[in-house]
Amino acid sequence: MSFLLVDHVRHIYLTKDQATVALEDIHLTVEEGEFVSFLGPSGCGKTTLLSIIAGLIKPTEGQVKIANSLITKPSPAIGYMLQQDYLFPWKTIEENITLGLKITGQKTRENTEKTLEMLTNMGLDHVERQFPHQLSGGMRQRAALVRTLATDPKILLLDEPFSALDYQTKLKLEDLVVKTLKDYQKTALLVTHDIGEAIAMSDRIYVFSAKPGRISRTYLVPTEIRELPPFHARQHPLFSTLFQQIWKEVDQHETK
Numbered sequence: 376m377s378f379l380l381v382d383h384v385r386h387i388y389l390t391k392d393q394a395t396v397a398l399e400d401i402h403l404t405v406e407e408g409e410f411v412s413f414l415g416p417s418g419c420g421k422t423t424l425l426s427i428i429a430g431l432i433k434p435t436e437g438q439v440k441i442a443n444s445l446i447t448k449p450s451p452a453i454g455y456m457l458q459q460d461y462l463f464p465w466k467t468i469e470e471n472i473t474l475g476l477k478i479t480g481q482k483t484r485e486n487t488e489k490t491l492e493m494l495t496n497m498g499l500d501h502v503e504r505q506f507p508h509q510l511s512g513g514m515r516q517r518a519a520l521v522r523t524l525a526t527d528p529k530i531l532l533l534d535e536p537f538s539a540l541d542y543q544t545k546l547k548l549e550d551l552v553v554k555t556l557k558d559y560q561k562t563a564l565l566v567t568h569d570i571g572e573a574i575a576m577s578d579r580i581y582v583f584s585a586k587p588g589r590i591s592r593t594y595l596v597p598t599e600i601r602e603l604p605p606f607h608a609r610q611h612p613l614f615s616t617l618f619q620q621i622w623k624e625v626d627q628h629e630t631k
Contacts, residue, residue, distance in 0.1 A: 376443060377404035378562055379428070379530060384437035386423055396587035397423045401437070403581060403590060405530075405562060410553070412565040412573035412580045414621065416628050420588025421566045425532050428564065429455050441530055451479045454528035458535045460519035462507040468494070469503035472522040479526055490525040497521055497551065513544035520552065524559060531556065531563040537572065549576055549605040570621050574614060575605035582621065584628045592624055 386398040398420040405411050413421040426432040428439050430448045439446040441453070462471045472490055476482035491503060497517045507515055516536060523531060533552075537545040553576050556563050567573050573580050577596050584591040594617065600608045608614060 378407035378409075378442060379405035379564075380440040381424070381428065382438050382440065384424070384427060384434045384439065386420070386427065386432070387435045398427075398434075399587040399589050401588070401590060403593075405564065405579075407562055408560055409578050410556065410563045410565070410576055412567055412577040413583060414567065414570060414573050414580055414625060415583030415588070415591070416585045416625065417568075418588075419583040419585035419628070421583060422534055424588070425455075425534055425564065425566050428530075429453050429532055451475075451481075451526050452529040454523040454526065454531045456519060456523045456531065456533050456536050458538050460507070460515040462515055462518060462522075464507050467504055467506060468499070468510070468518050471507070472503075472518055472525055475522055475526040481526060486525070490521060493521050493524060494518070497555070511544075512540050513548055516540065516548060517551065520555070524555070524561070529562065531561050533563060533565040535567055536565075538568070545572075546606055552576070553605055570618055570625065571609060571614075572605075574600065574617055574621070575608045577601075580621065582624050582628075591628060594621060 381401055381403045384398055384401040388395045388397055401424060413424065415421055423432065427434050428446065430446045430450060430453065469491065472494060473482055473487055476486050476490065494503060499514060499517055502510065510518065537548055540548065549572060565573065565576060574596060578601055579596065580594040581590050582592045583589065597613050599613055600611050603611060
């Protein structure tokens with residue numbers, strides 16, 4: 376039994392004047408501990424699918440199961456991290472990263488200490504009393520990741536979380552995120568437009584075609600790349616070969 380099952384999902388957006396098919400017969404599985412990326416042109420439904428998996432949108436047809444439980448609404452078992460960090464500016468970093476614990480009734484002294492320890496492991500020691508405006512963009516995203524992991528979700532959904540960062544910060548965060556998710560044995564789904572990012576971070580990549588969104592092709596990232604941290608994975612000879620293959624696949628859908 377797969378950890379995540381997206382079972383023949385179809386989704387239609389209805390307006391007063393028209394019906395738009397955003398996703399058509401999406402069927403995929405993700406194993407526990409796997410890191411999977413969704414790639415494809417704008418408008419191919421990647422974020423819509425992530426929202427359906429998160430329980431934020433009910434699909435027109437099909438269903439989603441996580442650990443054999445049907446997903447019909449948001450759940451503490453699902454962590455969602457977005458492009459923007461959405462830290463509350465009037466709250467300290469400690470108050471921000473423990474907010475999920477408070478909302479879900481898990482804010483005990485032990486869980487707070489674990490969350491602060493995670494903050495230190497992210498290289499953010501001695502910032503818990505500071506406010507978001509005192510941190511750089513990369514530091515804020517690390518704090519947002521700690522907030523997401525604090526409630527111990529079973530699966531992490533990442534919607535272009537590095538796209539607003541400068542390239543150097545982005546590369547450093549890729550390494551940190553992959554290491555952290557492996558250390559905590561988390562399953563993760565990443566939506567990205569960055570082919571290099573998908574290859575460097577993932578075990579498997581789904582490429583989508585658009586209008587309507589369908590799975591066009593699935594790529595298994597070679598073991599030689601997967602065993603390396605993302606920064607070093609980009610230097611591996613097989614990286615360039617896979618990049619060119621996926622580039623041609625994505626470009627084919629971009630130009631249609």
